[in-house]
Amino acid sequence: MKPSPESARAAAALADAGFDDWTLAVMENRADHIRGGRCLIRAAAPDGAQSMVLKVYAEPGQAQLRFDQLTELRRHTERVVAPVFLDTARNLYAMQDAGRTTLADDLGDDDGSDCTLEAMRWLQSFVAQTPTINSRFDPEPTMGHARQLCDSLDPRYAPRARRALRSLTRMMAPYAGHERVHHTVFGDMKPENLCRTAPGAPLIGIDYVAAAKLPLERDVAHWLAWMQQRNWRRALSNRRLPGAGADRANLAAARQVFGPALDPGLLRAFLYAGMIEKWVRVRQFQRSPDLVRTVEVRLGLRPRVELLRPSLRRLMGVFRQP
Structure with a gap:
């Protein structure tokens, strides 16, 4: 060949x-x-x-x-x-070559919080060893990326995109211009990018993409957003409603490692920015309608009742929108 x-x-x-x-x-x-x-x-x-x-x-x-x-x-x-x-x-x-074994191989049928704990410990070492600066926080790079993503959507979804961007702006506004510690950002924080060269060996990151410095909350939120969607997919594939229990467990694991260093409001803002990116991707690649609906409910773009099964929504007079 x-x-x-x-x-x-x-x-x-x-x-x-x-x-x-x-x-x-x-x-x-x-x-x-x-x-x-x-x-x-x-x-x-x-x-x-x-x-x-x-x-x-x-x-x-x-x-x-x-x-x-x-x-x-x-x-x-x-x-x-x-x-x-x-x-x-x-x-x-x-x-x-960091090998074929990644943290994704440790994900089982549970909420994944044990993997989150290990990933956060890796991130803790990473940010401790790489350069940091004190700088005024500028939300514009994050906002600009979100706007660019939303602009790539079908015009039918423009009203929802504007609502999501307004929500993100409100979340970021209290932090704009305030001095914070900015860490070296790893970037694509997800299980398959953390490898193990041997059983029990420390994790090694393999897909560094950021070359930027941002508050710690950015990388933590990126991980949590990935885990969030993974758990939503699992719930939907098992015909269950995507609950918040797994999200809370993974957030608790992150807080166990970083404690008060994580600002809850800024973490929520970066997590929302990550959900906007996931929303755009599932819309563009025409993923499962149930997954699209779940992401849009979590973004506040649909009423929470739409997480119910279609039969229950029909009984309640709540009809599915495109």
Whole structure:
């Protein structure tokens, strides 16, 4: 079978870097990735004792940018993977292979709060070892991202988008311009981005994307938003109403680690911003109507009674909207 263009680029880069006898296996190839097209390829030594992961990008300059960010971050912490080499001509870089076991493998049939506790401890170490600054909080980057997402929606949903943005503005307003500690943001805080190289080994982050400094609440909220949607999906797949019990358990786990360092109002604001992003994604990719409805109820865009099963809603005279 003819190798993909990305595999051919990776093979040539490995050969130039002195790894010409290594074998390649495509892990993921996504042209529609939210941060631009990319391909993940695992490269293994002939004896299988060593391996690395290559990220091949579609958008020019992305490999250089990500490699530089990871290199700088690695100067401060070993909580993320180490970069190996960069090939600017082929727009790819190689990094340490953290293995195939991630925190997602520990998620069972419960609410996931044990995983949240472990992830928050990893985040606690990460922010302790990476640079922080005292700065006035500017909500505009978060607001701007939310507006950009909402602008990408079908115009039919514009009224709901405006309501969500107004709510987010109100939540962020009390914090705007006030000085706060800003930590290095990891970015995509979710279970599959925290790997374990061996049983009992410390977690290692593998998909650092932020290169920004924001209050701690941002990364905590990103994790909680991911867990929230995961638990909603599980409830809906089991024909249950998505309750708040799992959300409370995961929030309690985060507070157990960070305590009073987490501002409840700012955490709620960042969590709401994360839900706006989830809402846009489920609308764009036409996910389950029940999941769309759940997210919109939690955003305050639909009445809570719409979480009831369709048969009960019909009895109560509450009809489903598009």
